[in-house]
Amino acid sequence: MRQLILRNFQSPGDILMLTAAVRDLHAHYPGQFQTDVRTPCPALWEHNPYLCALSESDPGVELIDCQYPLINHSNQLPYHFIHGFIDHLNQQLQLAIKPTRFGGDIHLSAAERSWISQVQEQTREPLPFWVLVAGGKYDFSIKWWASERFQQVVDHFQGRLLFVQVGEANHHHPALRGVLNLREKTNLRQLVRLVHHAEGVLCPVTLAMHLAAAVEPPAGRPGSRPCVVVAGGREPVHWEAYPHHQFLHTLGALPCCSTGGCWRSRTLPLGDGDPKDHPDQRCLDVVGSLPRCMEMIRAADVIRAIDYYLDGGRCSTLSPAQARCLAPLLSGG
Structure with missing residues (x-):
């Protein structure tokens, strides 16, 4: 068996895509590889059945610095992020791996499946809830949507x-x-x-949307997990979106993203010395503090996308009694 140590030190969202590549490697070549990883996100590999402990000093171990150069062609070719690491491994190892599932590969232990959620720990009830990410990393501020618009969405569904x-x-x-x-x-x-416990996820393009597709729902809850992504015009839809997500984008509506994602990093300079502050990494069309592509997405658009899931019976609402009991636990901002 070939022994591989796969290395990547990027963000958690990238590592989640690498979990899919490891799964699909073993699916297509069972019994032919032993694999271990070196990443900054061991939490994403817990209980993973495809890993075994390997050492860089072991004879015969191959070290592979995993990349996804396919992203450089994402505006021209119809591939998803999940193909990125797979394509690179195919080139490095002369293989023909293909995706076996449209999502990353996260494993929960039996104990974890039996635990109540952090939400239930506070509310004392198994209430339905949505995970909300209303911001992001400073080095990619172009992905942020306006916090006051997230607030409008929260206010609309209050109770x-x-x-x-x-x-x-x-x-x-x-x-x-x-x-x-x-x-x-x-x-x-x-x-x-x-x-795992959430009925839905609302976020920009970030780790949470990939987790929404990768993490299994609790037993007895069928189907995929609803997810609304406020995406704008930075990334091509086909590179990021999942079939069961509402992916709100403005690609093709502006000159700066007329032929694909702009792939820029920041809306306004932060003055932190990061190369992402350079003009060629900043948004070309800023409205106030938002990229125009994000400014064009209104709170009403997000509300409508969530309503699709509600109207279709894909997620639950709180009862009036649950909403009253919950009110004292909610943040005042």
């Missing part, structure tokens, strides 16, 4: 939907009113378990 706001420390996550505040209160594995 009917429970939004649980999450966000990592040192990232941009303005506090919203009327949400259950779990910002800076979940590590990566806790976020995985939170998405």
Whole structure:
């Protein structure tokens, strides 16, 4: 058996796509490889059946720095992010791996499936809820939507939907009113378990949308997990979107994204010395503090996308009694 140590030190969303490549490698070549990984996100690999402990010093071990150069052709070729690492492994190892599932590969233990959610720990009831990401990393501010528009969405569904706001420390996550505040209160594995219990996810293009597609729902809840993504015009739809998501984009509507995603990084300079502050990495069309492609997406568009799932019976609403009991736990902003 060939022994591989796969390395990548990018963000959690990238590592989640690598989990799919490892799964599909073993699906197409069973018994032919032993694999281990070196990534900054061990929480995404917990309970993964395709990994075994390998050492760089072991004879015969191959080290592969995993990349996804396919992204450089994403505006021209009809491939999804999930193809990126697979295509690179095929080239490096002379294989013919293909995706076996449209999503990353996250594994929960039996114990984790039996645990109640962080939400139920606070509310004392198994209430339906949506995970909400209303910000993002500072190095990619072009992905942010306006926090006041997220607030309008929360206000519209007040008493009917429970939004649980999450966000990592040192990232941009303005506090919203009327949400259950779990910002800076979940590590990566806790976020995985939170998405496991969530009925839906609302976010920009970020890890949470990929988790929405990758993490299994609880037993007895059929189908895929609803997810509304406020995407704008940065990435091609086919590179990021999943078939069962509402992916709100403006590609083709503006000169800057008329033939595909602009792939720029920042809306306005932050003055932090990062190369992403350079003019060729910044938005070409800013309206106030938003890229025009994001400014064109209104709160009403997001509300309508969530309503699709509600009208279709894909997710539940709170009862009046549940909403009254929940009210004292919600954030005042």
